[in-house]
Amino acid sequence: MIPPRGVVARRSTDVLAVADPAVARAMRFMWDHLDQNLSVEDVAMQASVSRRKLERIFLSQ
Numbered sequence: 001m002i003p004p005r006g007v008v009a010r011r012s013t014d015v016l017a018v019a020d021p022a023v024a025r026a027m028r029f030m031w032d033h034l035d036q037n038l039s040v041e042d043v044a045m046q047a048s049v050s051r052r053k054l055e056r057i058f059l060s061q
Helices: 021-032 040-047 051-060
Strands: none
Touching: 021 040, 021 051, 040 051
16 A cells, blocks of 8 residues: 555635635634534624624625
8 A cells, every 4th residue: 555645735625714704713713612612702702793793694605
């Protein structure tokens, strides 16, 4: 068997590759804190948007 040389991570394979920066910040925060009981307010605060704006952005994605 020949071992692989390595894996090249590209933006298209990144689960957090989204166009909206607020969504990217929110998703990264949630990903980094999976072990915690987060509220929508916690996530919105870290994404620097209001709760309602974050909800609208996620719904539009």
